[in-house]
Amino acid sequence: MIDSHKSNRLPWATGNTPLMLAPMQGLTNRAMRALFIDWVRPDVVFTEFMRVGHASRKGLIRSDRKEASSPHGDVPMVAQLVGHSYEALVIAAQDAQEAGVEHLNLNLGCPYGRTTSGATGGALLQHIAVLEKMIPALRAAIHGTFSIKVRSGYSDPQQIFSLLPLFEQSGVDFLIIHPRTVVQQYQGLADHTITQKVVEQCSLPVIANGDIRTAAAGRRLLQETGAAGLMLGRGAINDPLLFERLRNPTAAEPTRAEQAMMLQRYMRDLLSRYSELFCGEVQVLNKLKKVLTFVEEPAFAKQVTQMKRTKTIEAFTALVEELA
Numbered sequence: 001m002i003d004s005h006k007s008n009r010l011p012w013a014t015g016n017t018p019l020m021l022a023p024m025q026g027l028t029n030r031a032m033r034a035l036f037i038d039w040v041r042p043d044v045v046f047t048e049f050m051r052v053g054h055a056s057r058k059g060l061i062r063s064d065r066k067e068a069s070s071p072h073g074d075v076p077m078v079a080q081l082v083g084h085s086y087e088a089l090v091i092a093a094q095d096a097q098e099a100g101v102e103h104l105n106l107n108l109g110c111p112y113g114r115t116t117s118g119a120t121g122g123a124l125l126q127h128i129a130v131l132e133k134m135i136p137a138l139r140a141a142i143h144g145t146f147s148i149k150v151r152s153g154y155s156d157p158q159q160i161f162s163l164l165p166l167f168e169q170s171g172v173d174f175l176i177i178h179p180r181t182v183v184q185q186y187q188g189l190a191d192h193t194i195t196q197k198v199v200e201q202c203s204l205p206v207i208a209n210g211d212i213r214t215a216a217a218g219r220r221l222l223q224e225t226g227a228a229g230l231m232l233g234r235g236a237i238n239d240p241l242l243f244e245r246l247r248n249p250t251a252a253e254p255t256r257a258e259q260a261m262m263l264q265r266y267m268r269d270l271l272s273r274y275s276e277l278f279c280g281e282v283q284v285l286n287k288l289k290k291v292l293t294f295v296e297e298p299a300f301a302k303q304v305t306q307m308k309r310t311k312t313i314e315a316f317t318a319l320v321e322e323l324a
């Protein structure tokens, strides 16, 4: 353990069980993060992954730097990096910190990275020697917290247990585990018996991620695994109010009318924020449609399909106004 980092503050208060908004490429941009913060206030939000190329590219690209420096009030934001070269990742981490980022995360889960010499994301789980250099180097370069988001393994779901000593000894502050293998991508279900064993065997705080669709499922997961907190991805994009229901044990699952109101408010709000962030009708509509691919409520399947087919914001808005 590297002593100088023992005093790091976690991005949540001691004793709290943080509910985090997951990093989701194409979705959790600064407008979406702000919507969540204004509406349901996750305890921690993550950027989409910031892809870090070869060291010669010198730090973050401009759009990522903008994401890194975007304001989030007092809600901690974690910037996530994905890359292969530890030198480049260190430069990017320094760059992000100069842009105001306090909390950094390394992506060891993305199943779509390259898998050979330039392995990134989850593919790095096949390159342990690279990780043995990368993780301590990032730890040394990061002044605030350094966390890792990891799958249960590349192809073996037990691989995670062989990685825990590296994470602990390098002074990583907390782990987020999505217990599917990289090879599995998004098939099957997250196996949270693995999460439970990781919590048992690991001295670091462990955040459970994967397939949390209802408040009851989230609460059960906390109880069964002893995880320090939860990270919500697709379930939250489907319904941001999942955060509220998780916080309030007496809240019932929403009725159809409540869901209609939620979806209407969600789309109105997102349309307004996306119109400021993105340029032009086509791009705004495409970004909204991407969100709708995660809105899975069967009661609105017809309306969602219609919205996904619209060609103008006017037509989209008309359908939104008919929802509730």
Ligand SMILES: Cc1cc2nc3c(=O)[nH]c(=O)nc-3n(C[C@H](O)[C@H](O)[C@H](O)COP(=O)(O)O)c2cc1C
Pocket (backbone or CB within 6 Å): 022, 023, 024, 025, 026, 027, 047, 048, 049, 080, 107, 109, 110, 149, 178, 209, 210, 211, 212, 231, 232, 233, 234, 235
């Ligand atoms: C469209 C999409 C984009 C994603 N982008 C990222 C990303 O940028 N970084 C990351 O660590 N995970 C990413 N993930 C994985 C999620 O953060 C999360 O680990 C996964 O979806 C499982 O959680 P869930 O069942 O709550 O969605 C992405 C997932 C999806 C579906």
